[in-house]
Amino acid sequence: xxxxxxxxxxxxxxxxxxxxxxxxxxxxxxxxxxxxxxxxxxxxxxxxxxxxxxxxxxxxxxxxxxxxxxxxxxxxxxxxxxxxxxxxxxxxxxxxxxxxxxxxxxxxxxxxxxxxxxxxxxxxxxxxxxxxxxxxxxxxxxxxxxxxxxxxxxxxxxxxx
Amino acid sequence: xxxxxxxxxxxxxxxxxxxxxxxxxxxxxxxxxxxxxxxxxxxxxxxxxxxxxxxxxxxxxxxxxxxxxxxxxxxxxxxxxxxxxxxxxxxxxxxxxxxxxxxxxxxxxxxxxxxxxxxxxxxxxxxxxxxxxxxxxxxxxxxxxxxxxxxxxxxxxxxxxxxxxxxxxxxxxxxxxxxxxxxxxxxxxxxxxxxxxxxxxxxxxxxxxxxxxxxxxxxxxxxxxxxxxxxxxxxxxxxxxxxxxxxxxxxxxxxxxxxxxxxxxxxxx
Numbered sequence: 001x002x003x004x005x006x007x008x009x010x011x012x013x014x015x016x017x018x019x020x021x022x023x024x025x026x027x028x029x030x031x032x033x034x035x036x037x038x039x040x041x042x043x044x045x046x047x048x049x050x051x052x053x054x055x056x057x058x059x060x061x062x063x064x065x066x067x068x069x070x071x072x073x074x075x076x077x078x079x080x081x082x083x084x085x086x087x088x089x090x091x092x093x094x095x096x097x098x099x100x101x102x103x104x105x106x107x108x109x110x111x112x113x114x115x116x117x118x119x120x121x122x123x124x125x126x127x128x129x130x131x132x133x134x135x136x137x138x139x140x141x142x143x144x145x146x147x148x149x150x151x152x153x154x155x156x157x158x159x160x161x
Numbered sequence: 162x163x164x165x166x167x168x169x170x171x172x173x174x175x176x177x178x179x180x181x182x183x184x185x186x187x188x189x190x191x192x193x194x195x196x197x198x199x200x201x202x203x204x205x206x207x208x209x210x211x212x213x214x215x216x217x218x219x220x221x222x223x224x225x226x227x228x229x230x231x232x233x234x235x236x237x238x239x240x241x242x243x244x245x246x247x248x249x250x251x252x253x254x255x256x257x258x259x260x261x262x263x264x265x266x267x268x269x270x271x272x273x274x275x276x277x278x279x280x281x282x283x284x285x286x287x288x289x290x291x292x293x294x295x296x297x298x299x300x301x302x303x304x305x306x307x308x309x310x311x312x313x314x315x316x317x318x319x320x321x322x323x324x325x326x327x328x329x330x331x332x333x334x335x336x337x338x339x340x341x342x343x344x345x346x347x348x349x350x351x352x353x354x355x356x357x358x359x360x361x362x363x364x365x366x367x368x369x370x371x372x373x374x375x376x377x378x379x380x381x382x383x384x385x386x387x388x389x390x391x392x393x394x395x396x397x398x399x400x401x402x403x404x405x406x407x408x409x410x411x412x413x414x415x416x417x418x419x420x421x422x423x424x425x426x427x428x429x430x
Contacts (some may be wrong), residue, residue, distance in 0.1 A: 001337070005319040038346040040320070040339030055321060055339050071346035075318025 001044070003053040004159040005075055009101050010082035011090040012061030015115040018142035019082065020058055023152050037068045047156045054156060073104035080111040080151065080157035085139065086119040086129045095133055111158055113151050115140045305386035310367070312423050313380040314339055314406070316413070323377065324412070324419030341380060345371065357361060370398045377413070379403060379426070395427075402426040404414075 008042045017039075031131050037060040044053050079101055083091040091114070098110055106157040112134055117125060118141040120130075129136060137154055140147040218225065220291055238245050276286065302303070312326040318343025322335050333338065348359045358378075362369040371380045379399050387395075405422065406412045412419045 003321045005321055005339075013315060016328055035341060038343045038347075040343060042333060044333050053335065054337060056321075057339070057343070069346045069350035071318070071350060074344065075320070079321075096361075132321075 001051045003078040007079040014084040022148040024144040076105045114139045307385035311382040326423045
């Protein structure tokens, strides 16, 4: 079995933890994330005839990132940047945030996910997609379990590139 | 046969007499009857309310009277400390005494056994030629023998577990490795100065020693008393293990092989 470290980053309250909850059940207590700024979960997935052990590092909100140890980003094989489609402030500075994650992790490609699609109408969603300055890989809803598996599969694929 | 005529006058007089004699009793009876009926009616209406109130009181007793009772008890205890001590002392004393006696008995047995074994002429001569350890160290090390409970070999940056050894069953080792790496990074970031590494985490009966190398770190959880000699020996063994792994990196991608190596180099030796 191959083990891979993947990161989940994004502003506070965008639903990173909810996405992980949907995807995995095997996780440490919620308290860690507020105490040391990260929480690790594990999920074993099958991808292209390969069994992959994903160690998912749920890194606390990237705004005010100076407080989060840079070491959390080291050694990652893939990363997912999550923003909240219903909150402009979570994607307005997406370029800047992505650049910072790339610099800290050394990763070139990052999966970009817009979460909480259940809070918007299709028309509003289209407007958000136009507004976001980078290509969004997937629009998800952790609440309605929409596209969550697909987002993590894309992240898994990224670990093998 | 001729029927005797009814004497109505006599009957009426008898009725009248009865009325006169029992009038007072009847009044009392009626009044009592009214009172009973009233009480019954009242009981019918009040009973459910009373039951409800009693239930509420039972459920919320601490809320209603907790503070008052606590305060009263506090005052009572404060005002009659001697009596309280006198009442509790025999019970507490017995419990404490029992616990101490039990622990001391265990300790005595253990010390006796160790002294018997370690102070045989054979052992004394062995120590004399070996040097290093003093007698107290020998006895203490035997009584509170340090035991390696867990070993984790972890990739430094990613926190991924490469190999491990465990005496018992612990939580998911992969997640422990990840979180340990996160906690280590957090502590180093928060407290260390330029590249210093976290080396020890102590619990009540456990000590987690961390030895850092270039690309991996080795975390070892031990129980018992870790004296200087044990630490020194352990450190040597860890360094030897790390040397083997870092010379042949294929160990890091073969968990089973690495686990066997950990067992051979740290547990068996």
